[in-house]
Amino acid sequence: MELTALLLSRIQFALTIGFHILFPTLTIGLALLLFAHEALWLATRRAIYLQSCRFWSRIFAVNFGMGVVSGIVLSYEIGTNFAGFSEATGNVLGPLFSYEVLTAFFLEAGFLGIMLFGWKRVPGWLHIMATGMVAIGTLISAFWILAANSWMHTPAGFEVRDGVFYATDWWAVVFNPSFPYRYTHMVLASLLTTAFVAAGVGAWYVLRDRHAEFGRMTLRLAVITAAVLAPLQLVAGDFHGLNTLKHQPMKVAAMEGHWHTETGVPLLLFAIPDQAAEKNHFEIGIPKIASLILTHELDGELKGLTEVPPEDRPPVAPVFFSFRVMVGIGMLFIALAATGLVLLLLGRLFAYPLYLKALIAASPLGFFAVIAGWVTTEIGRQPWVVAGLMRTADSGSATVQTSEVATSLALFSVVYLLLLLVFIGVILGLIRKGPTTGPEPEQQPRFATA
Amino acid sequence: MTELLPLLLAGAIAFGVTMYVLLDGFDLGVGILFPFADTEDDRDRMMNSLAPIWDGNETWLVLGGAVLFGAFPKAFGILTAAFYLPIMLMLIALVFRGVAFEYRFKFRSRWPWNLAFCAGSMVAAFAQGVILGAYVRGASGVDHQFHWFGVFPLFTGVAVVIAYALLGAAWLNMKTDGPLAILMRRRARMLLVASLGCIAVVSVWTPLLEPAIAARWFSLPNLFVLAPIPVATAVTGWLVWYGLRDDSHDAMAFVASVVLFLITLGGLAISLWPWIVPRSLTIWQAASPPESQIFLGVGLAAILPFVLAYTAHNYWVFRGKVPTGSGYH
Numbered sequence: 001m002e003l004t005a006l007l008l009s010r011i012q013f014a015l016t017i018g019f020h021i022l023f024p025t026l027t028i029g030l031a032l033l034l035f036a037h038e039a040l041w042l043a044t045r046r047a048i049y050l051q052s053c054r055f056w057s058r059i060f061a062v063n064f065g066m067g068v069v070s071g072i073v074l075s076y077e078i079g080t081n082f083a084g085f086s087e088a089t090g091n092v093l094g095p096l097f098s099y100e101v102l103t104a105f106f107l108e109a110g111f112l113g114i115m116l117f118g119w120k121r122v123p124g125w126l127h128i129m130a131t132g133m134v135a136i137g138t139l140i141s142a143f144w145i146l147a148a149n150s151w152m153h154t155p156a157g158f159e160v161r162d163g164v165f166y167a168t169d170w171w172a173v174v175f176n177p178s179f180p181y182r183y184t185h186m187v188l189a190s191l192l193t194t195a196f197v198a199a200g201v202g203a204w205y206v207l208r209d210r211h212a213e214f215g216r217m218t219l220r221l222a223v224i225t226a227a228v229l230a231p232l233q234l235v236a237g238d239f240h241g242l243n244t245l246k247h248q249p250m251k252v253a254a255m256e257g258h259w260h261t262e263t264g265v266p267l268l269l270f271a272i273p274d275q276a277a278e279k280n281h282f283e284i285g286i287p288k289i290a291s292l293i294l295t296h297e298l299d300g301e302l303k304g305l306t307e308v309p310p311e312d313r314p315p316v317a318p319v320f321f322s323f324r325v326m327v328g329i330g331m332l333f334i335a336l337a338a339t340g341l342v343l344l345l346l347g348r349l350f351a352y353p354l355y356l357k358a359l360i361a362a363s364p365l366g367f368f369a370v371i372a373g374w375v376t377t378e379i380g381r382q383p384w385v386v387a388g389l390m391r392t393a394d395s396g397s398a399t400v401q402t403s404e405v406a407t408s409l410a411l412f413s414v415v416y417l418l419l420l421l422v423f424i425g426v427i428l429g430l431i432r433k434g435p436t437t438g439p440e441p442e443q444q445p446r447f448a449t450a
Numbered sequence: 451m452t453e454l455l456p457l458l459l460a461g462a463i464a465f466g467v468t469m470y471v472l473l474d475g476f477d478l479g480v481g482i483l484f485p486f487a488d489t490e491d492d493r494d495r496m497m498n499s500l501a502p503i504w505d506g507n508e509t510w511l512v513l514g515g516a517v518l519f520g521a522f523p524k525a526f527g528i529l530t531a532a533f534y535l536p537i538m539l540m541l542i543a544l545v546f547r548g549v550a551f552e553y554r555f556k557f558r559s560r561w562p563w564n565l566a567f568c569a570g571s572m573v574a575a576f577a578q579g580v581i582l583g584a585y586v587r588g589a590s591g592v593d594h595q596f597h598w599f600g601v602f603p604l605f606t607g608v609a610v611v612i613a614y615a616l617l618g619a620a621w622l623n624m625k626t627d628g629p630l631a632i633l634m635r636r637r638a639r640m641l642l643v644a645s646l647g648c649i650a651v652v653s654v655w656t657p658l659l660e661p662a663i664a665a666r667w668f669s670l671p672n673l674f675v676l677a678p679i680p681v682a683t684a685v686t687g688w689l690v691w692y693g694l695r696d697d698s699h700d701a702m703a704f705v706a707s708v709v710l711f712l713i714t715l716g717g718l719a720i721s722l723w724p725w726i727v728p729r730s731l732t733i734w735q736a737a738s739p740p741e742s743q744i745f746l747g748v749g750l751a752a753i754l755p756f757v758l759a760y761t762a763h764n765y766w767v768f769r770g771k772v773p774t775g776s777g778y779h
Binding site: 061062064065066068069070071072073075076078079080081083084086087088089090091092093094095096097098099100101102103105106107108109110111112113114116117118121122166167168170397398399400401404405407408411412415419422426429430 | 501502503505506508509511512513515516517518519520521522523524526527528529530531532533534535537538541542544545546548549551552553556594595738739741742745746749750753754757760761763764767768
């Protein structure tokens, strides 16, 4: 493959958006966790909930900052690297991004200062309102960005004139066919990822017998949350998959490694897809199960990749493997959450070091599942940037030189790697330090009131 | 109506850019002034004066980009691609500047994050100045090339660094007291002189660069209509100078330096009108269709007042001087 400005731009966008998504994933979940714990603090006045707010808001602040700075990069890259795409779709997608800034980013920014630094400066009701506003802001932000992304997968409410998209029905643009499923799937993924991060942190404190009361409270709430959400995510994922089958059958065919239209299709647990030969090597599958899952009939017919010409097929191997990574982690989460729930009901949640260690090991897996899910859906959309209508090949910036993109890609690679290491180090440091057991923030010397 | 819409949305972008330049302008200015502080405690205070508000300030940059994307997609594609390297440099610099707010207080040795904060602010300001200079000079050729690597854009890059530092110094004079405020007043006076010098140079240089700009300013009756602008600049400059005399006019000095920025930006708008891709595409040529502009315009009109209200509330909560010793972190 030739290293064109477009190819480098795509690598750069994948790198910068893959880096970015780590942070909002945790932001959405943590904002809701903080709101819940602050509400518990106001309702019960038990110091442990305030401790929890203080602890998680330090992590939230670092995480949020990373999300902000890496997000601004993306909003400009759509123009710098994909002028073709932005000139064709700006009429439709530009307003959605604008609404995201207006209804979400400003809301978050306007109340974040009070949430993080305002404990002493505003009354309790205003503080929890600020926390709530930030939490709502994160959900609104996900709403608009997923509406825009979903439109690229299942475009609706538009017409095309001379290669440019024009909106005809804004309701249909925003609530396009895949949006409700994608939004639910992503928000659940955020909450689940956060629940397992919290479970891992709680388990670590319980195992080390440090801040054990805080650890037990955190672990208990995290396990209950995960036990509710993990099975729910399986259901949401199933609905999302059926929606994809309806609108983007070739993506599903790539996810399943399914080349030829057949009935009674097996569910492949493993295979090495071969794009050129239009078949798989080393297949291990369970007969008829893919048909059962996707058509809810053992002998249902599924369209294979050879239904469309080779130049219209997505690259199968990355879609096939990333999908299995995502589902595998999801299944593991269900198993861990179910185990936790049983142990909790037996009153033995903190009794087994092996289970606690498993939770600690599993705590970063949500992020891997999120990345794997996005790789599945975005590579599964190829070779289109707007499914079926605009090819990725036509999306680049004609005036930008390969050397320019190579320069920025090299810079981003170095800077983001460095910042990711710093971020992980700082977060681990904050966890090691633990919740402060000192005086409540009300008694600490804060800002002198003006 | 269809004639008016692009004008209103261009006005919204101009408003967003102005808010960004003023608000993140003093943020970046504080970063640029970081090396001039005497102690780490002073640097704590400088940073704490921004900690609760910088995120909102930076959001105006995203608003400007997003509305440009939605209301003038052609201009968004052409301009961002044309300024590829300066934009990338600015974004990476803003990454360093932004993360420094959190990481500086998390590490025992603070100098790497002092450096990230200062260099990030300086490079971001410089890149913005370079883009501004090349933008004012305008595009050439069928593929809308902007030659940003030239003497004039590099000069405007330096000018923006100086001008942001002036805003930052006036901000710190207002938000702090004691030796730090005295130091900042002294720096602010030097920066004021340098900023006025830069404004004068740019005012002479742009008409020389572009005959259309010369015609805009020096033809009759424009010459007389526009004559108050340099006078207002001079008066405002004197007000900043006067406000920096002692510690009792700190708010006036800051407001006057903000007004100085407003006049300068207004002057640039007069030079550029009616282009959105200067001397290549007008506001109307680059506009998205009415259905997009109406959808966008309604949102802006309905939501921006609330944004301004709670942004103002946030500033109100964190009003007053930042005391020494007790940080946020």
